[in-house]
Amino acid sequence: MNYTGSGIPPGSGIPPWGFHAPQSFPGRGRGFAWGWGDVNLETNWISGRICQRVWGPASIIAVKVGPRIKFHSHYAVKWGYPGNIIKTSLTVTASTDPACTVGTRGHVTMYASYNGVRSDSMQFFFGAGCRDQDHIYHGPRVAAQVPPL
Numbered sequence: 001m002n003y004t005g006s007g008i009p010p011g012s013g014i015p016p017w018g019f020h021a022p023q024s025f026p027g028r029g030r031g032f033a034w035g036w037g038d039v040n041l042e043t044n045w046i047s048g049r050i051c052q053r054v055w056g057p058a059s060i061i062a063v064k065v066g067p068r069i070k071f072h073s074h075y076a077v078k079w080g081y082p083g084n085i086i087k088t089s090l091t092v093t094a095s096t097d098p099a100c101t102v103g104t105r106g107h108v109t110m111y112a113s114y115n116g117v118r119s120d121s122m123q124f125f126f127g128a129g130c131r132d133q134d135h136i137y138h139g140p141r142v143a144a145q146v147p148p149l
Contacts, residue, residue: 017048017086017110019144021122021137029056033122033137037065039086039147044069046088050108052124052133059097061133063090065108074148076111078121079138083113084146092130100130112146120144 018036025031037048046066053060069088076085090106106126113119121138 017046017144017146019110019112019120019122019137019142019146021120021142021144023135023137023139023142025054025135029054031055031135031137033124033135035065035122039069041069041072041147044072046086049093050090050122050124052135054133054135057132059095059100059133061092061097061100061130062094063106064093065090070107078111079113079119081113081117081119082115083111083117083120084148085112086110086146090124090126092126095130097130097132100126100133104128104130106130106133110144110146112144118142120146 017039020034022032031054033052035050039046046069048065050063066088071087073085087109090108092102092104109123111121118140120142123136126133
């Protein structure tokens with residue numbers, strides 16, 4: 001999947017958000033998640049897609065992001081490091097997990113550390129049926145861009 005960008009006014013200085021994140025889950029296999037989209041912090045608007053693939057048990061889900069940002073900060077501290085954070089809603093748009101049906105709602109916390117620290121994270125929270133998709137991706141192998149840069 002390639003990010004093509006859309007909706008960002010030229011010269012606005014508003015960057016897209018995006019991430020890719022491999023992770024092992026203790027006793028629950030491993031997974032990989034990636035996503036990208038557009039964001040406008042002045043209007044609390046965000047869009048985009050996230051895909052998550054988990055092995056053990058195997059499943060793939062796709063979600064749409066937003067459209068409203070619930071919280072964002074350039075002065076957040078997570079994992080003991082300063083960075084940017086965005087919290088927004090999710091809606092499942094496709095799923096191979098029979099318990100996690102299309103239309104299930106959830107939310108995500110996107111965090112990108114700054115000052116050269118690699119402690120980025122993406123954390124998913126879903127409603128009933130999709131609880132097996134509640135995962136946290138965190139650590140030096142997670143690369144996230146969460147505006148402002």
